[in-house]
Amino acid sequence: MNKNLLLTATVLSMTGLQNMQSAENKRPNIILFMVDDMGWQDTSLPFWTEKTPLNARYHTPNMERLAQMGAKFTSAYACSISSPTRCSLMTGTNQARHQVTNWTFGYNASTDAQDPDLNMPQWNVNGIQPVTGVERSYPATSFVQILKDNGYQTIHCGKAHFGSQKTPGEDPLNFGFEVNIAGHAAGGLASYLGEQRFGHDKNGNPISGFAIPGLEAYWDQDIFATEALTQEAIKALKKAQTSDKPFFLYMAHYAVHIPIQADKRFLQRYLDMGLSNTEAAYATLVEGMDKSLGDLMDYLEETNQIDNTIIIFMSDNGGLAASDRTPPLGVQNAPLRSGKGSAYEGGIREPMIVYWNGVTKPGSTIDKYLIIEDFFPSILEMAQIKKYKTIQPIDGVSFVPLITGKGNPSKNRALYWNTPNTWYAGDYRSQGIGQTCAIRKGDYKLVYWYKDGKKELYNIKEDISETTDLAQKEPKIVARLSKELGKYLRKVGGQRPAFKSTGKECPWPDEPFDL
Numbered sequence: 001m002n003k004n005l006l007l008t009a010t011v012l013s014m015t016g017l018q019n020m021q022s023a024e025n026k027r028p029n030i031i032l033f034m035v036d037d038m039g040w041q042d043t044s045l046p047f048w049t050e051k052t053p054l055n056a057r058y059h060t061p062n063m064e065r066l067a068q069m070g071a072k073f074t075s076a077y078a079c080s081i082s083s084p085t086r087c088s089l090m091t092g093t094n095q096a097r098h099q100v101t102n103w104t105f106g107y108n109a110s111t112d113a114q115d116p117d118l119n120m121p122q123w124n125v126n127g128i129q130p131v132t133g134v135e136r137s138y139p140a141t142s143f144v145q146i147l148k149d150n151g152y153q154t155i156h157c158g159k160a161h162f163g164s165q166k167t168p169g170e171d172p173l174n175f176g177f178e179v180n181i182a183g184h185a186a187g188g189l190a191s192y193l194g195e196q197r198f199g200h201d202k203n204g205n206p207i208s209g210f211a212i213p214g215l216e217a218y219w220d221q222d223i224f225a226t227e228a229l230t231q232e233a234i235k236a237l238k239k240a241q242t243s244d245k246p247f248f249l250y251m252a253h254y255a256v257h258i259p260i261q262a263d264k265r266f267l268q269r270y271l272d273m274g275l276s277n278t279e280a281a282y283a284t285l286v287e288g289m290d291k292s293l294g295d296l297m298d299y300l301e302e303t304n305q306i307d308n309t310i311i312i313f314m315s316d317n318g319g320l321a322a323s324d325r326t327p328p329l330g331v332q333n334a335p336l337r338s339g340k341g342s343a344y345e346g347g348i349r350e351p352m353i354v355y356w357n358g359v360t361k362p363g364s365t366i367d368k369y370l371i372i373e374d375f376f377p378s379i380l381e382m383a384q385i386k387k388y389k390t391i392q393p394i395d396g397v398s399f400v401p402l403i404t405g406k407g408n409p410s411k412n413r414a415l416y417w418n419t420p421n422t423w424y425a426g427d428y429r430s431q432g433i434g435q436t437c438a439i440r441k442g443d444y445k446l447v448y449w450y451k452d453g454k455k456e457l458y459n460i461k462e463d464i465s466e467t468t469d470l471a472q473k474e475p476k477i478v479a480r481l482s483k484e485l486g487k488y489l490r491k492v493g494g495q496r497p498a499f500k501s502t503g504k505e506c507p508w509p510d511e512p513f514d515l
Contacts, residue, residue, distance in 0.1 A: 001381040027151075027384050028356070029309040031249045032375070034089075035289055036082065036159055036187075036257040037318020037340055040349050042286050047074045047351055048335060048464070057279075058285050059269065062294035063353065066313060068363050070355030071403060075369040077415060077440075078317055079338060080347035081423055082187045085372050086161050087128045090175060091140035092394040096418035096437075096494035099124040102425075103187050105209065107166040113425035118435060118451060118506070120421050121495035127163035130174045132391075134167050141390035143376045145176030147248050150385050153240045155179040156271065158252035161187040165209070177250070181232045182210065182214045191253045192261045194223040212254065214396045224263045226285075230292040234299050241303060246341030246383075246447040253292065256285035258324050263288040263293060276326040298479040301483040310382055311355040314375070318347040322424055322431055330431050337466045340424040342432035343447045345467050356382070357396075360403055368410040370399045394411065395492070414441040414484055418494045420450060422504075435497050437509060439485040444474075446481040450497050450506040453513030464493065486510030 040047050041054040045063045058474075079085040083103045084095040095101055103111050104127040104254035112120045126137040130145070131146075148154045156172040160183030163169015168186035177183075190210040192198025196220040197204070199211030206213075218228040233251055240247040262281035266288065270280035293313070300306040321332040321339025333339050333346035340347055354360055381387060381400045401407030417438040424433050433449040443461040457471040457478050471478050486508040498505045507513050 004449065011447065025256045026144070026308075028382060029246045029248070029305060030152075030379060030382060031251060031309060031311045032262040032379070033293055033296070033311060034158075034250065035312045035313075035315045035351075036252070036254055037317060037320050038256055038286070038315035038351060039321075039339060039346065040290070040351055041333050041335055042319050043290075043351055045072070045351070045353075047072065052335065052485075054332075054334065056080065057270075057273070057275070057299050058283055059266075060290040062290045062297060063313065063351070066293065066297065066311060066353050066355055070311070070353055070360040070362065071364045071366050071401075073352035073354065073370065073402075074365060074367045076314065076350050076352035076371075077348050077369060078315065079417060080317050080419060081340055082316050083127060083161055084419075084465065087138065088371075088373040088396075089375050090142045090144070091128055091138065091392055092143065092163060092373050092390070092396040093138075093140065093392055094371075094373055094416055094418075094492060095134060095487055096396040096416060097393070097395060097492040098128060098140070099495055100127050100138060101419055101495065102421040104161065104164045105185060105187065107164050109164070113422040115422045115435070115451075115497075117500055118422070118497040120435075120497050123421065125164065126167050127161075127169045129163055129167060129169040130176075131168055134163075134169070137163065137167065137169065138392070142175040142394040143248070143380055144386060146179065146388045146390075147383060148176040150383065150388075151245050152383065153178060153243060153245050155181070155233070155236045155240065155247060155249045156183050156252070157181040157236065158183060158229050159187065159189075159254050159257075160184060160252070179236050181216075181236065182212050182229060182423040184213050186210045188257050189259075190232050191259070192225040192254070192263070194218045194221040194225075194228065198225055199226075200469045214395055224265070224288055226253060226263065226292055227290040229253065230295050233296065235300060237296075241305070243476065246308075248379075248383075251292070251296065253289055256282065256319075258320065260285065260324060278324075278326045282325070307357045309357075311353075312379075313351070313353040314372075315350040315352075316343070316372075318342065318345075318349065321346060322428055322433060327371055335465045338431040338433070342350040342426075343417060343419065343436040343438045344432035345460065345464065347432065349429065354403060356403060368402055368408060369413075369415060370402070371415045373411075374399050407447070414439050414488070415483065416488050418489060420495050420497045435506075437485060437489060437494070437496075439481050439488075441481060441484065444477055444481065446478060446480065446485065446509075448485065448509040453507060455509065457481070482509040 156177040263284035336346035337344040338346040
């Protein structure tokens with residue numbers, strides 16, 4: 001090869017490399033900001049058609065700021081309990097398919113409460129796994145692994161709760177995260193307080209399995225866990241900034257999960273409002289979470305990365321309303337009915353915001369519905385990853401067309417939930433907590449109770465509080481939705497409880513209820 005040809009080849013090679021790097025640099029950074037147990041109304045940003053007394057209680061200026069920059073989703077759904085949601089997020093599969101239908105923690109240990117009449121199914125108590133061969137678990141390819149394989153830097157910060165203790169799934173690093181800050185098997189925390197070492201004793205030993213790992217640098221300091229996690233996340237982003245690769249940050253706060261401990265930086269505001277000590281402390285958990293969101297946004301703006309960073313805000317289930325709150329209970333998500341653990345809207349409808357520079361319309365509202373497994377294909381589409389393989393089928397549908405206005409994946413689509421478990425001991429039937437499955441299609445939602453075959457039908461568009469049961473008035477709609485729900489659950493391998501008296505499994509919603 002002569003010198004001119006060699007020079008030309010070298011220039012073309014360098015140009016091609018620069019183009020590849022340029023294309024990679026244009027791929028957006030992505031932050032998924034996931035809050036734990038945050039209700040639809042735990043914010044000063046209204047997600048209903050009008051402001052509510054709860055919107056007046058809370059102070060979340062950064063959620064408001066993000067919504068002004070992007071799009072607010074008012075009908076975003078998750079599961080009613082943490083582990084099912086997080087497993088659907090990571091795998092893109094519906095909770096009925098992955099069979100992680102209650103919260104996970106100990107190896108091979110069920111967290112079901114006892115029911116006098118029903119035995120719970122053999123659900124996947126060990127959660128999801130990045131490998132096959134772990135009993136009572138669902139093996140899957142995570143979207144994070146796909147991001148990593150396609151050149152993204154992947155950072156996990158906060159709560160994981162994907163797989164049980166002593167399994168590969170307890171460690172986020174096994175799902176494709178290159179950095180793990182404070183994530184492990186537990187779905188809660190022992191303490192928010194640095195002074196209490198986030199749940200470690202004076203010898204450094206965890207006081208329970210819920211002690212937050214990896215935050216030793218903040219032990220004995222006057223600092224809240226939410227703040228410590230935020231500082232660690234920003235450190236990780238600064239390190240990521242030295243690379244040409246885009247980043248994905250899963251900012252998964254432990255807030256606002258119990259214990260309801262006051263973040264004293266914000267407490268006086270809520271005491272002055274006349275709130276009880278518990279509700280004032282809860283409001284500080286919300287405001288501390290919002291400050292974290294603002295700190296991350298400030299960092300992106302200061303480093304000129306905000307225009308090339310997609311920010312997605314979401315919660316994993318409805319706000320706690322069955323216990324640990326100031327009575328009356330069950331109204332903590334009003335106008336939605338009930339809360340965490342419930343098949344009613346208060347248990348499954350979440351606050352969601354998306355900012356995507358040049359794509360989301362600033363200050364817009366999108367009311368078309370979506371569900372948590374949709375995040376899997378949506379995030380990969382946002383990352384411009386079109387071809388990928390998974391070992392599991394994907395139930396989720398990208399919600400990107402809702403943002404771009406180029407399609408409506410919600411049209412004629414049904415959303416499904418299956419919770420054949422006893423999440424909470426006691427009679428919480430009036431709060432929609434028990435062994436249920438449910439379907440929403442269009443304006444209507446059907447809830448089916450495994451124990452006695454009762455069906456409830458609500459027009460969510462006209463009756464967001466689910467106060468008027470239309471089951472007797474609309475038998476044809478009940479029959480249609482029952483058939484669709486039963487067919488889907490059988491198709492994906494959904495589970496159901498069994499009667500203790502006979503050992504027989506409870507009927508599917510489209511079967512006669514015959515004991």
